[in-house]
Amino acid sequence: MANYNPKLLAMNCSLLAGQLLIENGANMERVNDTMYRIAENAGLHSFQAFTTVTGIVVSAEHQPNAQAVDIRARHNDLSKVARVNEISRQFATKEITLSEMYNQLKRVDKGTPQLSILTQCLGAAVLSLSLMIVFTGDVRDSWAAFIIGGSCYWLYLYLLWKFKVKYMGEFVSSLLIGVLAILTTKLGWTSNLNDIIIGSVMPLVPGVPLTNAARDLVSGNLISGPTRALEAIITAMAIGCAIVIVLRYA
Amino acid sequence: MIWHLAMEFILADISTICFGVLMNIPKRAYIPGGIIGGLVWILYVIMYYQLHFGLAMSNLLAAIMISILSLMAARKFRLPMIIFNVPALVSFVPGGQSYQVVRNFVLGNYGTAVSYLYQVIVIAGAITLGFGLGDVINAALHYRPKKWKNR
Helix, strand or coil: CCCCCHHHHHHHHHHHHHHHHHHCCCCHHHHHHHHHHHHHHCCCCCCEEEEECCEEEEECCCCCCCEEEECCCCCCCHHHHHHHHHHHHHHHCCCCCHHHHHHHHHCHHHHCCCCCHHHHHHHHHHHHHHHHHHHHCCCCCHHHHHHHHHHHHHHHHHHHHHHCCHHHHHHHHHHHHHHHHHHHHHCCCCCCHHHHHHHHHHHHCCHHHHHHHHHHHHCCCCCHHHHHHHHHHHHHHHHHHHHHHHHHCC | CHHHHHHHHHHHHHHHHHHHHHCCCCHHHHHHHHHHHHHHHHHHHHHHHHCCCCHHHHHHHHHHHHHHHHHHHHHHHCCCCHHHHHHHHHHHCCHHHHHHHHHHHHHCCHHHHHHHHHHHHHHHHHHHHHHHHHHHHHHHHCCCCCCCCCC
């Protein structure tokens, strides 16, 4: 920090924590709670934060300018949410200083351990298999859900990494799920097309936006709640459209 | 019956942990998260199939249970609550019904499709309301006055 101003640094810390939390899928009450808590612990007066899903504005007394941050991409990485939570907790108990907190927050994006692609695909495959049995009671065809769910989740991750458009990845991999399910049924390897599709699309379900939309709406956040609900609905529509297209020609 | 419930518990437990893997939750949350998911799912199975509480009531009570248990686990393990309640929800997503809505609309069975659509709306509404009520109950159980007064 060249021009070290503790008040400004506190505002930046709060802003950075809020940005990390929103980017990685925390609910708005937690975002506001963390930001106000950091400002309170750093001794800022009349701190105000305006948080939306796509950007944050904060201001404090005796500071000439309000600070803003723009949030473009959102993904679901709850380990990072837990890490920010831990750092904020350490700052509250005076274990680390303000500048240490800023440095640690800067390192959250790189320093949080990620699971390998293979582990994630294996997780998606097992999820498809077990949810197919839970939902439909069909054990005989569950091997197909295991293979199709896992491989199509890999396709989703690849498209997300390549094109950075979430909805397209969901659409294309749902399309492939439908095609593969029809193919295995037509070849006579499996008997029930519907159960395989139900199981295999489950890894693509928008769990975090759905939960956050419910909690934000109920807590009275009328900007973030509907926005997150819209995110969940667009994902559901991408999956639904792909399945409609496939079933039309089944 | 016991075997059936044990099987359901294990399957829901595995699903919860796998969804947690996809959401990259911290590793120490796998076991408690899985137990919450499995436990609430067998409670739902008992409420829906044995006690006949009906679709809305079973899902509402299950969502409230998820909220309460998640906050307990969150306080115990010092992690955000979202780490426990998002994976636990995955067994309650009306995936089968949503698929049947789409399928029956495509096939032209509008009556069947609308009846499945009704189920989807009831389940989604009950879970939303259940999370809200769960937050209210949590606030009542662990009331803690807000410390900052300098807003």
